[in-house]
Each structure stands twice: as structure tokens, then as C-alpha cells.
Amino acid sequence: MKKALLIFFVLFCITSSQSQVLISLIFGDKLNSPFLEFGLEGGANFSSISNLETSKTKIDFNLGFYFDFKSKKNPSWMLNTGVIVKSPMGAKNVSLYSLNNADLDNTFKGGNVDREIRYFNIPILIKYKFKNNIYIKSGPQLGLLAKAFDKFSKEINGEDIAYKNNVRDKIHVIDAGIVIGAGYHINSGKGLNITLQYYYGLVPLMKGDLSPNQYNRSLYLTAGIPIGKGKADKKRAEKETFENGVILPEEEE
Template identity: 60%
Template sequence: MKKIIAISILVFYCYSGQAQVLMSLIFGDKLNSPNIEFGLEGGWDVSTIHAKNGAKALSGFNLGFYFDFNLKNPAWMVNTGVIVKSPMGAKGMPVYSLNDPELDNSFEGGSVSTNLRYFNVPIMMKYQFKNHIYVKAGAQLGLMNKAFDEFTNETESGDDLVLTKQTRDNYHPIDAGLAIGAGYRLTGGNGMNIGIQYYLGLMDIEVDDSGPMQTNRVFYLTAGIPIGKGKAAKRQKEKEMAK
């Protein structure tokens, strides 16, 4: 019961990156058990929007937490969690009208970056080989947090002119698609894991569906660190010795 309460509190606070890290450090050893591994995961990602005119890759940093739930066969597990911070979108698109002649003139010849922010939840089956290499595949769901376009242009003086336009109403609040990944566990299969993951969006992200279907594409390079796993293992050993 205590473990369920701790997980519920952690999920509730995941909407803040700082709170997520703090709660993870506090409850890390409580969330780990012989059949559950909990940890923090973060790294670098590159995203784009398929079928968006002029879209180029946009890079950023991601951060979240993960759970590995062991099944009866120890090589198989369910891998899930929440990617709390995950910049998605694309850059390099041509500017469009802001319905303001002065602004349109200022940004003529510039470019637009589309920035999308989701809370992403991957749900995958994971298989770890005896050599500590693992593979995983499944689905990923996303709940949009915010969206904005950033207009940029260089002025005659060489300075950058920047304008941000909120665009959340232009996108569906839910995204979903397929996710696959692979990686390696260090320290004999019990330490940090280094992995790659690819997300293939299957839903049209734009509310206006008069144009081609636009979908998210993201490549992740991550490092996962178990939180409190050593303490949890020690606590379990003490319980077994006390029997």
C-alpha cells in the first residue's frame, strides 16, 4: 500500500521537472523491489514533423523516470514511465503571416521553429539478453502540455529578432504511435543503462486536417540510473535473513 501511495505522489508531481527529480530521490528506494526497478532517465533527442513543409530536425534534452516490471521469466519485463521533458517539433520552416503588416515585414526572409511539449508515456515489452544487451518495443502515448512557434530573423545590425506565438489550439491534445529501442546495462547488468529509442507517431497532430497528415518523429539517446536500488536490495536481504 505504501508503495502504491508513493507511486501516485510521484506521478502527480511529474508535471514539474524539479519536483520529479526531488520525489525520485526521496522515494527511490521505496519504489524498488525484487520485481520492480525504478530510476531516472534522460539524454538528448532529435525530432521532426513528418510532411511539414520545410521541416528540419530540432534537437533538445529529455528527462523523465522509468519502471521495469519483471515478469515470471526474468529476461522479460514491462518497461514504462513518463518522459516529463521532451522537446519535440521542427525548425527551418518558412514564415507565415502574423496578420500584422509591420511584423510580417520584420520577419520576411526569416524562419519558424515549431515547438511541441508533451508528457510522453512509453509502454513497451523489454527483453534482456544474458550479455546485458536489451531490446524493447511497444506504444507511446503523449499528452500535450504546450505548443508555440518561434519566429526568427536577422536584422540589418546583425542582431536576432525573435517572436513567440502560442499555438496550442492548433494541435490535438493527444498523440500516439509506436516506439522501439535497444541498449546495454553496465556493471554486470545491474547499473546504469545506455540506450537508444525511436518514436514513430501515427496520429495527425494538427487540428486542421485539410493538408497532408503531419506526424511526430523522435530519436532518443538516453542514460538511465536506478535510484535507491542498492538500498532496496539491502533491505530485502535483511528481511530474508530475519525470517
């Protein structure tokens, strides 16, 4: 299952052209230590926009990488951070509005509008793992706007037609809010991290007085996998063996 998930991550990275994630796959073992865990994580997020009339929850996929910086005094406490490289938010069934173009307005009359807002999100969370490998975490999350558009769609004569209206200039470039979550680390910390966390946006979504009471909301269900952790552990064991002058069985004459 771990190999299948890793293959999925690699394919996802290639199709998304996220070179920084591919680099992290190659050098993952160099980013792991007894007090640092590095890995990839991805899954589904269920997003909505508060106080946006007629809108519904939008389902998308997210992908990113994470770091767990463990406290040397008490490894149960960690700083959990990283970057969610692919993290679309938004809402479905936004109220239809005029595109200031008679032909487009007539074409999409009675159609649907979905709002998609893409961010690079950076969580900065305090994480605590219990002895049974269940963990909880909470803290702020910052988002940098990449793209934002409204997708108009309609079926005409059995064919689906669509039009993307760029709304990036109407949305704040920086988003920020609070994250709270919980999860389980399989196989004593060496396997998958299964996490459920909720993001509560605190920065108004729209600029000016367009919609001052609209905020991002998103529920994340993710699976994270340490990258290169086993290889890093093996290297450390070999180094300690060499430094202690222990001769391995296969080296004895």
C-alpha cells in the first residue's frame, strides 16, 4: 500500500509539474534525522465560502510536503510545517452574474458557476503525539494566492461548454486562518500519517467592500508518508557501527 501511494504521489507531481516535490523525493533521506521527519502528503479537501448565497461545498485534491521538527527535550512535541503546493479552495454553485458580454450572458443563462481559488498554503502548527501514535495539532496557516477564477458551465445540445472568468484581482493575495486537526501515525511513526484537519479563514476573501463577510473554510483528509526515513535510519546505524568499531558478521574473516 505504501509503494502504491508513493507511485501515486510521483505521478501526481509529474502531471502537476511541481519540480520542488520531485526534488524532495530524490533527496528525502537527507532531510530526515532523529529529530526531523520529512514526507509527502495529499488527499481530499472539502471547501466552502462562508456567507456566499446558494453556494455548496467544493471537493478537490491537495498535495504538498511536510516537516515535523521534534523537541529534543520531549519528542512528543513537534513543530509541524511545510507547504501545501496544490491546495484549491472555493465553492460550487455560485450565483450566476453578468459577464458584461451579451453573447456570453445568453450562452450561460441558466448554467452553473463554480469558484476556484488556488493557494500555496503554509501551516505552522504545534503537534503533540501520544504514546498510542494518535496526535493532535493546531496553529495558524498562511496562504499565498496563485490563481482565482469562476468557471461558467452549461450543457447545450448534449455538449458541455465552459468559460473561465479570471477574478484574481478581486481577491486578497494573502489568506490566513486557524487550523485544528487530529490523526494517527501507523506503524510506530514509520508508516502513513492519516490526518483530518479543519481550516477556518480569518481574512476576508474579497477586496474592498465587495463581500466583507466571506471567508475560506476547508476540511482536509490527508495521507502523509515519510520519504527516505528508512534509508536515513540505515545510514545512521551504519555510521554508528563504524564509529564504535563493531565488525559486522559478513566482514569477519
